[in-house]
Amino acid sequence: MPKTLFEKIWDAHVVSHPPNSPAVLYIDLHLIHEVTSPQAFTELRQRGIKARRPLQTIATMDHSTPTTPRGADGLIPVTDAMAVTQLKTLVDNCHEHGIPVFELGTEKQGIVHVIGPELGLTQPGMTIVCGDSHTSTHGAFGALAFGIGTSEVAHVLATQTLLQNKPKTYEIRVDGQLQEGVTAKDIILAVIANIGIGGGTGHVFEYTGRAIRSLSMEARMTICNMSIEGGARAGLIAPDETTFNYIQGRPHAPQGADWDKAVAYWRTLPSDEGATYDKQLILDANTLAPMITYGTNPGMGMSITERVPDPKHVSDNSQKMALDKALAYMDLQPGQPLLGHKVDVVFIGSCTNSRISDLRLAAQMIKGHRVAEGVRMLVVPGSQTVKRQAEAEGLHKVFMEAGAEWREAGCSMCIAMNGDQLQPGQYAVSTSNRNFEGRQGRGGRTFLASPLTAVASAINGVVTDPRTMVAERAFEVAPV
Amino acid sequence: MEPLKPFSASLVPLPIENIDTDQIIPARYLKVTDKNSLAEGCFTDWRQDPEFVLNNPRYQNGHILVAGHNFGCGSSREHAPWALKAYGFQAVISTYFADIFRNNSLKNGLLPIIVDAETHQALLDLAEEAPEAEVHIDLASQTVTLPNGQKASFPIDPFSKTCLLEGIDELGYLMKQTPEIEAFEASHPPRVQTVLAGR
Numbered sequence: 001m002p003k004t005l006f007e008k009i010w011d012a013h014v015v016s017h018p019p020n021s022p023a024v025l026y027i028d029l030h031l032i033h034e035v036t037s038p039q040a041f042t043e044l045r046q047r048g049i050k051a052r053r054p055l056q057t058i059a060t061m062d063h064s065t066p067t068t069p070r071g072a073d074g075l076i077p078v079t080d081a082m083a084v085t086q087l088k089t090l091v092d093n094c095h096e097h098g099i100p101v102f103e104l105g106t107e108k109q110g111i112v113h114v115i116g117p118e119l120g121l122t123q124p125g126m127t128i129v130c131g132d133s134h135t136s137t138h139g140a141f142g143a144l145a146f147g148i149g150t151s152e153v154a155h156v157l158a159t160q161t162l163l164q165n166k167p168k169t170y171e172i173r174v175d176g177q178l179q180e181g182v183t184a185k186d187i188i189l190a191v192i193a194n195i196g197i198g199g200g201t202g203h204v205f206e207y208t209g210r211a212i213r214s215l216s217m218e219a220r221m222t223i224c225n226m227s228i229e230g231g232a233r234a235g236l237i238a239p240d241e242t243t244f245n246y247i248q249g250r251p252h253a254p255q256g257a258d259w260d261k262a263v264a265y266w267r268t269l270p271s272d273e274g275a276t277y278d279k280q281l282i283l284d285a286n287t288l289a290p291m292i293t294y295g296t297n298p299g300m301g302m303s304i305t306e307r308v309p310d311p312k313h314v315s316d317n318s319q320k321m322a323l324d325k326a327l328a329y330m331d332l333q334p335g336q337p338l339l340g341h342k343v344d345v346v347f348i349g350s351c352t353n354s355r356i357s358d359l360r361l362a363a364q365m366i367k368g369h370r371v372a373e374g375v376r377m378l379v380v381p382g383s384q385t386v387k388r389q390a391e392a393e394g395l396h397k398v399f400m401e402a403g404a405e406w407r408e409a410g411c412s413m414c415i416a417m418n419g420d421q422l423q424p425g426q427y428a429v430s431t432s433n434r435n436f437e438g439r440q441g442r443g444g445r446t447f448l449a450s451p452l453t454a455v456a457s458a459i460n461g462v463v464t465d466p467r468t469m470v471a472e473r474a475f476e477v478a479p480v
Numbered sequence: 481m482e483p484l485k486p487f488s489a490s491l492v493p494l495p496i497e498n499i500d501t502d503q504i505i506p507a508r509y510l511k512v513t514d515k516n517s518l519a520e521g522c523f524t525d526w527r528q529d530p531e532f533v534l535n536n537p538r539y540q541n542g543h544i545l546v547a548g549h550n551f552g553c554g555s556s557r558e559h560a561p562w563a564l565k566a567y568g569f570q571a572v573i574s575t576y577f578a579d580i581f582r583n584n585s586l587k588n589g590l591l592p593i594i595v596d597a598e599t600h601q602a603l604l605d606l607a608e609e610a611p612e613a614e615v616h617i618d619l620a621s622q623t624v625t626l627p628n629g630q631k632a633s634f635p636i637d638p639f640s641k642t643c644l645l646e647g648i649d650e651l652g653y654l655m656k657q658t659p660e661i662e663a664f665e666a667s668h669p670p671r672v673q674t675v676l677a678g679r
Contacts, residue, residue, distance in 0.1 A: 015657065015660050015661055015664040016657060016660040020638045020639060020642075021638075021639040022637070022639055024654065024657050024660065024661070026661070026664055026665075026668070028670070028671045028672065029671075029672055029674075035510050035511070035557075036510075036556070036557065036558070038513035038514075039513070039514065039515050039558075042513075042514070043651070047651070049655075052661075053670070055670070055673045055674050055675050056670055056672070056673070056674065057674060058674040063507075063510070064510075064511055080511070082511035082512070083511055085511075085513060086511050086513060089513050099674075100674050100675050121672055121674065123671060123672060125671070126671050126672070131556060131558075132555075132556060133554065133555050133556040133580060147556035147580055148556060148580070148583075149556055149557075149558035149580060149583060149584035149587065150558040150584075151558060151584065151587040151588070151650070151651070152583070152587075154651060155650065155651055155654055158651060158654070158655065159651075159654045159655060159657065159658070159661060160661065160665075161654060161657065161661055163639070163650055163653070163654065165637060167579075197498050197550065197553055198497075198498060198549065198550035198553060198576070198578070201550065201576060201577075201578060201579060202579060228554075229554075231550065231553065231578065231579075233579050233580060251676065252672055252673075252674075252676065297498050297500065297553070297554075299498070317495070318495050318496060318497040318548040318549065319497055321495065321496050321497075321548075322496050322497045322498060322548070325496060415507045416507060416508075417507040417508050417510060417511065434500075434502070434554060434555075436500045436502040436503065436554060437502070437503060437525065438502065438503075438506055438525050439502050439507075442506070442525060
């Protein structure tokens with residue numbers, strides 16, 4: 001029987017499947033960070049258990065870490081006492097269990113979903129988990145990758161397995177080709193606006209179609225990253241030459257004969273001809289415009305030229321209440337356009353859009369312009385590796401000359417638990433993944449958009465359609 | 481984990497859809513390294529509004545939250561069920577839950593109860609008309625019983641049900657799978673190692 005990519009990976013990882021219970025699924029790679037792991041290590045300690053496979057585990061620091069520039073001693077200063085304790089707890093736990101840990105400011109540290117791929121740890125056909133819902137990012141390589149809770153972090157540390165009920169499959173086919181000024185971020189925002197924030201619940205997405213196939217690996221990661229915002233725990237893209245080219249030569253990539261063997265296996269993974277999915281959505285990339293969110297969840301999105309919807313036209317009561325509440329929080333009126341709306345902060349960063357290709361695109365857009373008076377723009381690279389690369393290319397100078405802040409690597413204003421945050425009432429255009437109430441700081445209001453839209457808005461100080469600016473600039477950005 | 485016994489409690493209506501875990505427990509409360517200090521952070525930003533249901537004296541004794549669909553979406557933080565439990569909730573009722581929140585809740589004895597739209601509305605009406613009225617939750621028979629005797633059944637996978645009823649913890653169960661895990665590892669060398677030997 002023909003199988004989907006997901007089914008092939010699932011079947012290859014079932015350790016056992018006792019009757020009346022979920023499958024015991026083997027986990028190839030476990031990523032951990034400071035925020036969702038301490039209670040899991042406590043659980044192990046209370047039971048006298050050691051990590052089963054410390055070298056299939058990697059730890060980094062990203063969520064609660066400051067992104068402020070280094071001090072004279074070359075170190076990134078951490079001033080929040082609770083963050084200090086949390087970071088020290090991670091180091092102590094990793095040392096106790098023999099788990100490699102990338103400490104703050106060291107060579108390979110960065111956002112957990114940026115470092116896995118850039119080190120070549122993320123590979124097709126693997127199962128990857130992390131106590132973070134954006135683990136779906138790694139699905140871009142044709143890996144089954146999903147977020148877990150802290151109890152499950154303990155399960156994986158102790159047994160390298162998880163108890164899992166098999167999810168259903170959902171094909172999201174994007175035909176056609178993106179138009180100038182429209183990016184992978186706009187595809188995924190359009191998908192979520194289409195199916196709603198709960199539309200993929202109980203399912204694993206597989207993104208297919210010409211528009212997906214023609215994307216770079218980093219653009220594919222942007223798409224898979226936000227699968228969870230459509231309710232799906234995981235989102236996959238079949239591995240192909242683009243995938244293999246990205247992985248080859250990275251530190252943890254297979255080498256020599258192992259490489260050939262790995263690629264031969266990876267080529268067997270794409271969904272078989274005739275494989276079927278439980279659900280399907282088809283979009284046409286040719287018709288997509290830059291997207292922006294107006295509300296307080298990522299499903300409340302629209303084309304940038306559209307107007308804020310009117311709760312009066314919503315029949316479902318709970319949906320109407322949610323929209324009323326969202327517009328009140330955002331201080332927006334039904335029927336209002338977002339184009340021209342004032343912007344206080346622009347945030348370029350997060351596991352959605354902080355990779356080198358995102359920064360190149362943003363730099364090319366802003367070069368020769370200035371951030372508008374009164375607007376604060378932060379550029380936060382996803383990892384120390386991305387930061388070094390950007391600096392080698394001089395991108396940091398482009399940003400700083402334009403009046404933007406160039407920061408250290410981390411999650412930063414996406415989750416706003418490290419001091420990088422909006423003030424109450426401020427509006428931000430953010431390249432991150434969540435516009436929930438208070439997500440970027442209590443009382444802060446978020447418009448989610450692509451890096452192009454974010455930079456165009458920073459330059460003009462108001463929400464701007466990037467297509468009005470890209471036309472006059474010769475865009476030549478090498479795909480990654 | 482303690483076995484989950486049948487219980488009766490009154491309701492707290494919160495019929496907004498897509499309530500995300502950032503609202504249940506904002507990120508600034510996630511710098512803790514334990515599970516027990518999260519009651520203060522539970523819905524803390526929404527509680528700043530005097531009109532919010534948790535500030536309404538009529539619902540001070542409610543221990544079952546009745547929320548709009550897709551409750552618990554967004555971040556995977558298990559701090560969300562920890563916070564709800566610490567605040568005093570024993571169950572959440574909705575028409576459906578986000579996957580990760582549901583899994584996390586089941587592992588902490590916070591019962592995620594899925595009901596059809598009609599029952600959901602009946603429960604919201606009950607909470608509105610008689611805030612002190614209690615509903616009875618019986619996991620063994622998978623039923624919610626309203627004061628008027630009306631019963632609604634709810635689904636739960638048999639494994640989670642057994643774990644909750646008997647107080648079995650999943651980690652203990654998984655540890656017993658060690659022979660199967662060892663056999664799997666013997667025939668499946670690691671696909672990747674996070675430390676590179678000899679390179």
